[in-house]
Amino acid sequence: MYSFGVFAQNVNVTGLVTDTRGEPLIGVTIQVQGTAHGTVTDFDGKYLIPAVPADAILEVSYVGMKSETINVNGRSVIDITLEEDTGVLEEVVVVGYGIQKKASVTAAISTVDTKDLKQSSAPNLSTALAGRLPGLTAIQTSGQPGNDAVNLYLRGVGTLNDASPLILIDGVPRSNISRIDPNEVESISILKDASATAVFGVRGANGVVMITTRRGQPGKSELSISVDHSLQGFLVKADRLHSWEFAELRNQAYLNDHPGADEADMPYTQYMIDKYRSGEDPVFYPDRDVFHDYFRDWAPQTRVNANFNGGGERFTYFLNVGYIGQGGNFKTEPKSFLGYDPSYSMDRYNFRGNVDYNIASNLKASLNIATYLEKMNTPQTQDLFSNSVAGMVQNMIAYTWATPPTDPGPTTQPGYGIPVNEIVAQSGQDRNTYGEINRRGYREEMSNNLNSSLTLDWGLDFITKGLSAKGMIAFDSHASTVLQGVRSLDTYGFNVARSADETSSYTAIITNSDSAIRLSKGMNTRYYVNYQASLNYARAFGGHNV
Structure with missing residues (x-):
């Protein structure tokens, strides 16, 4: 009896990775799909991956470029051209001096948009920012409806005086952030480092919160309607203690301070305790x-x-x-x-x-x-x-x-x-x-x-x-x-x-x-x-x- 085995042949894959202008790309990650086997391109944009199965698929990725998947099909030389991912490179953020591409920003800036803000049911926009922007601390000082004040701090408290950041709404210094409807907001950016003082001087010493409201978009008119209903409750509630339990405990505390005291001297008599327990007189012997x-x-x-x-x-x-x-x-x-x-x-x-x-x-x-x-x-x-x-x-x-x-x-x-x-x-x-x-x-x-x-x-x-x-x-x-x-x-x-x-x-x-x-x-x-x-x-x- 004879048996025959057929095995896929491995090949050494090499090639050159460039952008659409023919410029070599350094540090591009190329990996065999489903494995940890891979490499990155050198200073000339070249790569070499040894022992790649002939039927393997290569995954190619690079920051700012669209990822690619390529079938090897037994080839030993595979040159790759990557296209720019305009969705990443063209993404912009609001900075103190206008709008800038996110890829070119070197300052410490964090951004949150409307979609994230609307996930919170908080009535105060400041409260909705809590935990959504790194470096921003939001401390709510009251739960009163309409007066749920929030203290905002960027990278902690930096002064013994007013440590609140400068708040700009559509480029204008304003303080009514708590009254803004999250549906009005396009994005919120915060400046946390020296870039804040470079533009706003000493007013930006505690950081800057920049709120950009939404604007219309050319095209077909859109109407959006939303209704949300929620319930709010206390995090901590007083434990219920029945009136006869309270009376017995109060008497025990009195006895601890006055050992051997007569019933007539105690806060509650047995007659009163029985009345509380029976509930026959809820006016003067209640269980409130x-x-x-x-x-x-x-x-x-x-x-x-x-x-x-x-x-x-x-x-x-x-x-x-x-x-x-x-x-x-x-x-x-x-x-x-x-x-x-x-x-x-x-x-x-x-x-x-x-x-x-x-x-x-x-x-x-x-x-x-x-x-x-x-x-x-x-x-x-x-x-x-x-x-x-x-x-x-x-x-x-x-x-x-x-x-x-x-x-x-x-x-x-x-x-x-x-x-x-x-x-x-x-x-x-x-x-x-x-x-x-x-x-x-x-x-x-x-x-x-x-x-x-x-x-x-x-x-x-x-x-x-x-x-x-x-x-x-x-x-x-x-x-x-x-x-x-x-x-x-x-x-x-x-x-x-x-x-x-x-x-x-x-x-x-x-x-x-x-x-x-x-x-x-x-x-x-x-x-x-x-x-x-x-x-x-x-x-x-x-x-x-x-």
Whole structure:
């Protein structure tokens, strides 16, 4: 018996790799597909791969060039020509002095585009940048709807003074990044090194954040509509402790400090503990879930956007309309009961129109107009918490932890000879945060931002090719109005029976308060005008760009 084996013959493959102009390419990677067997071209663009199967496939790759796959087909000499990958070489980034090809940028620049930003449901654009740009730190200092302030730092904090980066929106210094709709944004670039100070001087010492908004594209008009709904909740919640558990633990703590104490001296008697456990008297022996008296588990957020863009050879446009509505996690009484709304909420409307018009072959005009209307609502702070909403929130959270689940409340109940639905003070206090956020009034803040700019870009190729002049005037305004309604409220305390021989009751602390609302209003308006003029030069000389 005889057997015959047929084996594919291996060949040594050599050749020359060049670009479309015939110039040798150094460092091109050539690898046998599916293996680690390969090489790179030398200083003359030549390569040699020994022992290559005759039916193998070569993979050829080089930065800035289109990758190729080539069948060997038994050949020993294979010359390769690579084409430029224009999608990579022509990709541009916004730098401080204009737009530049990404391949020619040597500064420390990072960029994020609209697609990445829209993946986040954050209502604040600054928050959406967190983790998306290397070197950028975004620290959110509040979760209040409409006031979720974010501190931005580039490469850490570089000074004891203001360490915030300079923010440019379409080339104009602006600070209202938190109100921008992500659907308006084309890209965001950050300058992190000396290139920031080279262009902007000391103002760029902490880095520069450059936001470029979207513009219309020639061709068929496009309409895009999106609706997003999300829910927000606390990362940490207070653990539920039942009233009888709290009473038993409180007694145990008392015994630890006072060994051998009588039941009459303890904070809670066995009679009271049995009442809490049985639930037969939920008014004076409640099992309160204090956390959910003040907070709800989830707060809704709705975002709606519609944008329209298109145009022809001479005229292009981009129009955007957006809305975001954000509710708060704090429970408040309804407007139908109080006559006013003390809830935490925010409603924001965004409008933008970017228009470009080619007046002549070398003269282009661009008009940007954007406005942001925002309404924020909270309980009043004028007579409370040093006029600080943050102080109010801290107080609410502290009272959530400090209010025992055995406390009656938060409002009086019928059948005890006093007005119903009046505020019950926390044990040991003459007040209750529940009453202060609901019954003391409301705060309503309306703000309106206008950002506008007119730009003329004049090509001066008739003087020398690549020369152009650019002029811009920008007008911004900000107006805010704060309306506060303030009122007083009655407050009652309580006496809880410690035995069957005693009677539980409410006691008056503050009564006959004036429940009429006192209104106050404050207004603030600011205007800002910015003028810019520049002479630009950009030209390609062979394979070089200036």
